[in-house]
Amino acid sequence: xxxxxxxxxxxxxxxxxxxxxxxxxxxxxxxxxxxxxxxxxxxxxxxxxxxxxxxxxxxxxxxxxxxxxxxxxxxxxxxxxxxxxxxxxxxxxxxxxxxxxxxxxxxxxxxxxxxxxxxxxxxxxxxxxxxxxxxxxxxxxxxxxxxxxxxxxxxxxxxxxxxxxxxxxxxxxxxxxxxxxxxxxxxxxxxxxxxxxxxxxxxxxxxxxxxxxxxxxxxxxxxxxxxxxxxxxxxxxxxxxxxxxxxxxxxxxxxxxxxxxxxxxxxxxxxxxxxxxxxxxxxxxxxxxxxxxxxxxxxx
Amino acid sequence: xxxxxxxxxxxxxxxxxxxxxxxxxxxxxxxxxxxxxxxxxxxxxxxxxxxxxxxxxxxxxxxxxxxxxxxxxxxxxxxxxxxxxxxxxxxxxxxxxxxxxxxxxxxxxxxxxxxxxxxxxxxxxxxxxxxxxxxxxxxxxxxxxxxxxxxxxxxxxxxxxxxxxxxxxxxxxxxxxxxxxxxxxxxxxxxxxxxxxxxxxxxxxxxxxxxxxxxxxxxxxxxxxxxxxxxxxxxxxxxxxxxxxxxxxxxxxxxxxxxxxxxxxxxxxxxxxxxxxxxxxxxxxxxxxxxxxxxxxxxxxx
Numbered sequence: 226x227x228x229x230x231x232x233x234x235x236x237x238x239x240x241x242x243x244x245x246x247x248x249x250x251x252x253x254x255x256x257x258x259x260x261x262x263x264x265x266x267x268x269x270x271x272x273x274x275x276x277x278x279x280x281x282x283x284x285x286x287x288x289x290x291x292x293x294x295x296x297x298x299x300x301x302x303x304x305x306x307x308x309x310x311x312x313x314x315x316x317x318x319x320x321x322x323x324x325x326x327x328x329x330x331x332x333x334x335x336x337x338x339x340x341x342x343x344x345x346x347x348x349x350x351x352x353x354x355x356x357x358x359x360x361x362x363x364x365x366x367x368x369x370x371x372x373x374x375x376x377x378x379x380x381x382x383x384x385x386x387x388x389x390x391x392x393x394x395x396x397x398x399x400x401x402x403x404x405x406x407x408x409x410x411x412x413x414x415x416x417x418x419x420x421x422x423x424x425x426x427x428x429x430x431x432x433x434x435x436x437x438x439x440x441x442x443x444x445x446x447x448x449x450x451x452x453x454x455x456x457x458x459x460x461x462x463x464x465x466x467x468x469x470x471x472x473x474x475x476x477x478x479x480x481x482x483x484x485x486x487x488x489x490x491x492x493x494x495x496x497x498x499x500x501x502x503x504x505x506x507x508x509x510x511x512x513x514x515x516x517x518x519x520x521x522x523x524x525x
Numbered sequence: 526x527x528x529x530x531x532x533x534x535x536x537x538x539x540x541x542x543x544x545x546x547x548x549x550x551x552x553x554x555x556x557x558x559x560x561x562x563x564x565x566x567x568x569x570x571x572x573x574x575x576x577x578x579x580x581x582x583x584x585x586x587x588x589x590x591x592x593x594x595x596x597x598x599x600x601x602x603x604x605x606x607x608x609x610x611x612x613x614x615x616x617x618x619x620x621x622x623x624x625x626x627x628x629x630x631x632x633x634x635x636x637x638x639x640x641x642x643x644x645x646x647x648x649x650x651x652x653x654x655x656x657x658x659x660x661x662x663x664x665x666x667x668x669x670x671x672x673x674x675x676x677x678x679x680x681x682x683x684x685x686x687x688x689x690x691x692x693x694x695x696x697x698x699x700x701x702x703x704x705x706x707x708x709x710x711x712x713x714x715x716x717x718x719x720x721x722x723x724x725x726x727x728x729x730x731x732x733x734x735x736x737x738x739x740x741x742x743x744x745x746x747x748x749x750x751x752x753x754x755x756x757x758x759x760x761x762x763x764x765x766x767x768x769x770x771x772x773x774x775x776x777x778x779x780x781x782x783x784x785x786x787x788x789x790x791x792x793x794x795x796x797x798x799x800x801x802x803x804x805x806x807x808x809x810x811x812x813x814x815x816x817x818x819x820x821x822x823x824x825x826x827x
Binding site for chain 2: 254258261262265266268269270272273274275276278279295296337340341343344345347348349350351354356357358359360361362363364365366367368369370371372373374375377378393394396397398400402404405406409410412413429433443444446447450451454457458460461475476479480493496497500501504505508509
């Protein structure tokens, strides 16, 4: 059971029986609650239609597709397109590269965001707004304008066509959002918690890891998910930096094949399906972390 | 605490900024300076750039295509920032305050996952799928309109200059909603549930709880999401590239795509660099105005 539901139950135990209106168990569900639930489910279904279309076409044969169009159900389920795409691009290696790059960026960018935001949000150092505005440039700069200079610089330092170069670049770009979000959240961090820890003799480093980080952990988990997904889907910079076949990412492999018009519609769908499955799985795994370790009771 | 010790205390936080600033300088600061330098030259991407001083900027000031792309960008901001933030706020509140508490956390997190999924879809793929759905001949959208007797509304959604931008906007709302939703829901987890309990016991309606509990509690997140999605809208490139390539006839062109065209299609790198420099300055000015407003709205913690 999560801490939050424990907290909710405690709140109910304190408030509800005293009023003597409701018994234990689930809360009262009025017809409007059901109506809202139905509306939300309908909305979610509409949001998912494009995914259904991808799935539908990924398991069709090209003949079936050209005979019946993209929206008809498949005549029979075929995995030809999926295996065809997998073999053509050596998908195993590509998948590994993407996982390595996105995973490293997710961890490193969260770490960098926490350090920056600690100084800006909790430290409230002088001129923090300007420092923040400058750091935000990492995300506000249109990436097209970074491509030529970064290409030149990475050749100078011998990092061109390495996964490390892409990891470094995206750690900085993604951490801009984390720095901003966490600075805002930490700017409203309850001072009494910090002062209590300082009085107990904890230094800044220990306060960061033992007081601040535990409280904002749900937000950190969300950031990690965002950074992973955003980096996974990045196209332009990986395309320019990772020219070797051994270093390619999923998005680049997909985009290049798409651009060369080497794929028919069913293989495009199969490629799309393979390209988005890992991020969906990643998100679903993290969903559970998101609702664990909540600290609603600690911050008032 | 006296003023001096407080100042010394703040200085103690400076080392935490060192890694961030060092990496920023190498990856963003230096390349940005190089981009500004390139914008002052004529350059086709290879060979030696020729010094041109402010010629690119003078050309830009009189370039009607550039200014009309900005007008399009205003509508893209509505579709990518304002509408999704509003809808995301209501959805986050409904999921947290209503679904989670009346039906349990599982339906709430399943719904959140479904609504977030479009964010996971690589933009290249989203473009292909939407082109199928919006196809003028056998696309699903027109097929559905026909099935409910609204044949008259069937349309070449992306091909007609009158509807292309509106259609792109609808697709962008679809793409964007999940982002504010997830940020707001994670923020709402900080809120003490007894606040809602108390408000409900006091007989506050859902709308009142929304206004007086939900919105004030996640104000930092609302600012962050609004600014972030506005920046994303100003930089929007991928969706335009895959859906319309700025067409038909520039009806959906935006500055970021226009700069890309100059960088890579016309290889007028100096001009592309000038466009992206102007775009960057606009975004930075907007960011500063926004951060000031946010600072003013946030009470200084005592």
